[in-house]
Amino acid sequence: MLLTHTRSQELEAIYSDHHGWLVNLLRRKLGNIDNANDLAQDTFARILTGRDKDVIREPRAYLTTIASRLTAQYFRRLALERAYLDALAGMPEETAPSPETRILIVEALTAVSRVLDALSPRVRDIFLLSQLDGLTYAEIASQFDMSVNAVQKSMIRAFQHCYAAVYAP
Template identity: 50%
Template sequence: MRSSTPVEILYHDHHYWLTGWLRRKLGCPQSAADLAQDTFIRILSARETPALLEPRAFLTTVAKRVLYNHYRRQDLERAYLDTLAQMPEQFVPSEEDRAIILQTLMELDQLLDGLPIQVKRAFLLSQLDGLTYAQIAAELRISIATVKRHLHKAAMRCYFAL
């Protein structure tokens, strides 16, 4: 008989509780079950599981981050769908292309997470809207040199993530 890992014990002892906690937050049992699994996957993906004196507090902290990302993905998807609804029908991408674009947007959002808002905005104005440095500077009310620094910072984040 093999011994259980700390994560297995954590899962066995607290999965039901965590799912209930998430269900109360979300109001949806299916989403709660999905996010509970995502929480444990995040813990499994960590380099090492810390020794836990308060396992439920730890799970709550991790689950809050997973929940935050869930809401962020929903907001991003809603914004994308709103943008699609405003497009002329002949320019609306196919369902397959929509899924690819949405997945790419979510990956980009995750990649840029942690950068200051103005750096993200400069990057998105450059990459998605195709604005020049001068146009970005005018839009954000910053100097062209600051735009260059912002774009460099965002580009480095993307480069090192790959």
């Protein structure tokens, strides 16, 4: 992506004026300066690679929004990693996956989580009850006090969303 001279100057000014502030904000949320620096850099990288070409009128609000989303992703990844490692702890050592495989699995779980998080909460819950818990559409309909047809429509939306997330360019 080519930046215009004006856009480049604007982003440079935002970085120099607000980087320290953002790192301190993230350090308070994360409790760790190294992670705060990483997420601050990721925040500015998102701005650089973003499609939004408008002038950023409220830089701190804009940075806070992006950083908050990245922080949520960070904590979600930590929770997934912790849950996965807890599950591994119960396995016999000789059947446990290699460290490389563990990293790949955590990355895959994070990607799946991101896709599911983009669904509405109700559609996501219906999808998970069907796919993970094995409930029938009738059981889900009863649980949500809705028709089987409404459950089917929610499942169609979920499948379409997952298909687009995996196969769309």
